[in-house]
Amino acid sequence: MVDFKKKRVAGPAGKPVEPTEIYERLDRASDKGPLRAAQERVLQDWHLNFRRNNDVILKLHTGQGKTLVGLLMLQSKINESGGRAIYLCPNNFLARQTLIQAKQFGITCTDADDDGNLPSSFLDGRAILVVTVQKLFNGLTKFNLGARSTEVDYIVIDDAHACIDSIRSACQITLPRKHEAYQHIVNLFEDDLRKQGVGSYEEIRQANDRGPSPILPVPYWAWLDREEEVTRILARANQTKELKFVWPILRDKIKLCQCVVSSEQIIIIPHIPPLEMFGSYANAKHRIFMSATVTDDAFLIKGLGLDRNVVTAPLRDPKETWSGERMLLIPSIISTDLDEGYVMANFGKPDAKRRYNTVVLTPSFNSSKGWEASGAVVASTNTIDQLVDALRNGIIQTTLTVANRYDGIDLPDEACRILILDGKPYGETLWERYVEECRPESQISAARIARTIEQGLGRAVRGEKDYCVVLITGSDLVRSIRSREIQDHLSDQTKAQVRLGLEISEEAQADVQNAGTSHSALMALIRQCLERNEDWKEFYKETMDSLSPQALISGLLDIFTAERLAEVDFSLGRYQQAIARIQAILDKYPDMASTERGWYLQEAARYEYLESHAGAQAKQAGAHRLNRLLLKPESIPILKLSAIAQKRSISIVKWVQNFQSNENLRLAVDDITNSLKFGVRAEQFERAWHELGAALGFASERPDKEWKEGPDNLWALKAGNYLLVECKNEVELTRAHINKDESGQLNNACAWFDREYVGCESTNVLIIPTVKLGPGAGFNKDVRIMRKRDLNKFIHSVRTFYDDIYKFDRNDLTEEKVHELLTQHKLIMEDFVEEFTSSVAI
Incomplete structure (x- = not known):
């Protein structure tokens, strides 16, 4: 065999560390050209200014190649110091796509086998492991838990916000009504649940056909008092499919959980995910969190345990501008007869002559019934991948409706030219629904809704040159997207699209008043976008070019930080420190809505309970006076509703x-x-x-x-x-x-x-x-x-x-x-x- 080392003029070549140099040396597929300018700028900035940081948030527009950037960063760290690297994806589809891209670019990657075993090429530091976030975050993970966790040096988390939801699910116990532990827990807390809602408890107990079940929380005082009994009930069933993957995570942390009950299921979920249990994640030397440019990253503080300074100083392209084109329309502004019913009737029916794929996002399957009645196909868990693939492969005459899924679906280019958001999104889990009911004026709920809206809007514009029409319908969503509370949490790009949509909708309203029809006015607007009217394109470009890119600084940073640290203090028995952190929130925001002040006072009461039952009940009584949707204290008089004195x-x-x-x-x-x-x-x-x-x-x-x-x-x-x-x-x-x-x-x-x-x-x-x-x-x-x-x-x-x-x-x-x-x-x-x-x- 020829020894090419002896024939080289230069000395032995070391592995390159600078990521753009790594890219130049890769054995790429012939159609993989040079790095894009944005990729090159971000990689150079990371190499010079971020690579020594423990945590980095990377923000790039959709379609600008975040996957390749993340893989190059991991390869750079391996080349520099050796070690193990993981690329985590929120779902199997993205994991497969990442492996395909890695092969095309010549980056050595591997995946776990069918049993989830970790390959030797990853353990030896020879290949980047590409797996879903669920492979790492579960109670039976092959990475092990706690002190036995497999050492991992570098991690990329793709679509960090979607991964938060996956991690939360992995740390949540869900007991369906038929599960052996369900009735034991309901019986254990029967008296406490009755006191929180007699009628609701009866509906839960009877489990009849009157529609979705009410939700009742187990009061924190009852939960803390009976921690051992709950633990025994769950331990007896710890090998059932509902418990075996989560029990190793929560078995010693029941005190740190909250419990809500419905007629269909019981949810037991920690106030913050116990990330310290996953040592491979918690102890990694360098973690990179991928995030869309339009997303409020404050949620990463509690969801992934990031420091506020990481959130406020992300890595982003300094020359970043807007990306993609959306004509966002609210038909009911053009005319009141262009309401939700009109949109369903005109965009839901199958059309053999259809030229543009149409997709509808609704908050629930119940909300999708009207679309189904209009002729649309409603995707199920079993059919959604097949239906989405069909859209990518051609024009489909039937409208696709997707319920309560605002991320994880990519519909680039012709896959979706008309996207319809119908109805205000609401909490996916029982706990989220309960919190939304209790906190009607919460900025946190508003930010979560804004984030979901942004995620939904991002399904159909997946690149710089992609475009679509977005129709906003459903009176609750229209009211939300126009409200200051929601707009405060939207990105500058989305706010500009909303303002532009309102402006052109109002002009179309004038056309209707001048003897046109509302239907023709709406369809004319849609055609101007989809048929690529040059004046519309230039008007949109001028509007978006006038934006000055701003970092999305959320007012929730301090609150999320204080909430996370208070939970840590409580878990360590530092009850007064936890209470002090909550009091600091109340002191810092004196104009906070009374319902929100009540919520935080209830949190302080929970922290105090193990130290002083009487003190906790006094705080709980004060919380209930401020917000009667919260837990009812053990003894409180009912205040009679009086008629308004004036006419x-x-x-x-x-x-x-x-x-x-x-x-x-x-x-x-x-x-x-x-x-x-x-x-x-x-x-x-x-x-x-x-x-x-x-x-x-x-x-x-x-x-x-x-x-x-x-x-x-x-x-x-x-x-x-x-x-x-x-x-x-x-x-x-x-x-x-x-x-x-x-x-x-x-x-x-x-x-x-x-x-x-x-x-x-x-x-x-x-x-x-x-x-x-x-x-x-x-x-x-x-x-x-x-x-x-x-x-x-x-x-x-x-x-x-x-x-x-x-x-x-x-x-x-x-x-x-x-x-x-x-x-x-x-x-x-x-x-x-x-x-x-x-x-x-x-």
Whole structure:
């Protein structure tokens, strides 16, 4: 064999460390040319300024080659010092794509075998290991846990935000109702759960067909008191499929978890993921976190344990500009008849002549039913990969609807030219849903929604030259995306796209007013983007070129840091230090919404409980006074809802004048009225009914949520007179009878009212599709039924009432005019029973 070392003129060649030099020496495929300018700038900056840091966040636009950049950084570290390197992906598809790219570029990579065993080429430092994040983060990981963890030197986490969700799932115990431990835990906490919601507990216990289950939290004081009993219950079942992959992570950390219960499942999840258990991750010398340029990285502080200084100083291309083209339209701004129903009817039906693939993102499978009825195909877990591949391979005449999946799906170029976001995204897990219900004014929830919206928008524009039309529909999403609370957390690029979309939608509105049709105005706009109108392209470019790239600095950095450190203090028994960190949040943000102050006071109470039961209960009582959606303390008096002292018409005038414009008022009313439909989530429906009370000039509350007993909704109509409402809007519209449990719930609500509101009268209403009583059902009081047609009639009156209100300048609106309109639209409450309810049928 020829010894080429002897024939070389230069001396022995060392392995290059500078990543661009590594790239030049790679045996790449012939179609793999030089690095892009952005890749080269980022790699040089990392090499000169970041490679010695423990943690680095890398932000590059989608389609600019982050995968190659990450692989080159890992190879550079291996060449410099040797060691083991891992490239973690959020799913199998991206892991396969990464391995394919690595081979094309000539970078030596490997994957685990079918049993997850770690290959020798990785352990010897000869190859980069490419696996999913789930391979590392699970209780039976081949990397081992704690002190036995396999040593790993360098890690890249691709799509760090998606990996946060995967890690959270890996550290969460999910017990379905059929699991042997489910009933044991429900029985253990039965009394505690009842105190947090009698009606909700009964629905959970009965597990009937009335739609999605309510959620009840196990109070922290009960959870901490019975830590050992819970541990014993779970330990007995630790080899079941639901527990065996997570039990090794949480078996000694039950105290640090929270528990929520529904009729379908129990969730047990730590307040922050115990990342220290995964030594391969926690002790790595250099970690690189890939993140989109539009994403708020504050979530990485709690989700991945990063320091705030890492988040505020990411590695990014200094010459970064905008990337990709989106025409973002809100059809209902062009005309109110271009509502959600119109969008479904016109973009959901199959079309053999379709020229552009259309994809819809909805927050839930229930939200997808309207699209399915319109002719769209709804993807399931088993079919989504096949359906997405079909879109990539050609034009499909059927619209694809994807439920509650805003990331992990890449639809570049012709795969999706029309993307529709329908409905406001909400929490995916039971715990997230519970937190959203408790924290309606939370900036954290707003930031999470903004992040999900950004992720959704990113599905269809995957490169610098990619383009698509985005339609925003669903009154709750329209209201959210136009609200300051959400816009504060959107990237500059997305905010600019929203502003541009509003501007051109309003111009199209003018076209409609000048004798055009709303449909033709919308379709003309869509064609200008998709048929590549040069004036549109230049207008978009000019608008986006005017942006000055800004680092996304979130106001949540300090809060997330304090929350994470407080949890660490609590886990180490430093209870007073944990309380002090929460108090520091309250002191730093004195203008924080009262509901949020209540939340943090409840957190301080949890930290104090193991040291002082009495002190914790005092704090909990204070938290509940600020936010009645939180845990009800062990002993607290119910405060009676009083009617507003002033005239009802004056209250309506004040409610209207709270809005900055008639457009904001219209958005609020549309959101309320569109949420009051059969089939809408119970939480959304009951919250909307609560808001409707204020919009109609009444004092309003939700006793079952706020006091953990009583009816779903209560309006104080006038002194001593109330409207009591139980909502069963999620039952099937084909239901023939009111069952015994439903009539029993209303009877219990009436009994609660008689006990707490002595000497007062109530009009009792059950919102349900049928008036007929089933076997064993019956009412102890006079009850009226609000069926679908009654509800629709009532909501129609509310809408037409406010349509007339919009005609006035808000500041010129008088109580006399409001009273006249209330009478005209039959919204005087003396007419309510006759106009909008039906009698019970025996």
